[in-house]
Amino acid sequence: xxxxxxxxxxxxxxxxxxxxxxxIVDESLEVEASIAEVARRHDLNTNQLFTWRRQFGVxxxxxxxxxxxxxxxxxxxxxxxxxxxxxxxxxxxxxxEGDRILVWADVETAALSRVVKALRR
Numbered sequence: 089x090x091x092x093x094x095x096x097x098x099x100x101x102x103x104x105x106x107x108x109x110x111x112i113v114d115e116s117l118e119v120e121a122s123i124a125e126v127a128r129r130h131d132l133n134t135n136q137l138f139t140w141r142r143q144f145g146v147x148x149x150x151x152x153x154x155x156x157x158x159x160x161x162x163x164x165x166x167x168x169x170x171x172x173x174x175x176x177x178x179x180x181x182x183x184x185e186g187d188r189i190l191v192w193a194d195v196e197t198a199a200l201s202r203v204v205k206a207l208r209r
Contacts, residue, residue, distance in 0.1 A: 109140050116141065
């Protein structure tokens with residue numbers, strides 16, 4: 089397809105100098121830089137910016153925030169050797185006068201019984 093100066097802007101190809109490409113690639117390498125944002129700011133396709141980065145010898149690195157990939161084995165055995173987690177949470181008892189008592193899941197039954205009996209008096 090031949091380019092005509094009367095073509096709409098969407099059909100015209102942009103030409104970037106080597107210095108402009110280097111400046112944009114350097115901007116994409118800054119700490120906390122988003123490649124997508126850099127590309128948008130310069131009206132570029134993100135894939136074009138990745139291509140320029142490769143051309144300038146930028147080696148892609150794995151994100152540091154991700155956990156390492158660990159091997160997983162799936163078996164048909166559904167039994168588990170660990171005990172189920174203990175009860176969690178809390179209960180809130182609101183008395184008629186508005187006082188509140190918080191009871192955690194690990195409270196001893198005998199101790200809670202003594203508190204309830206004392207409140208009945």
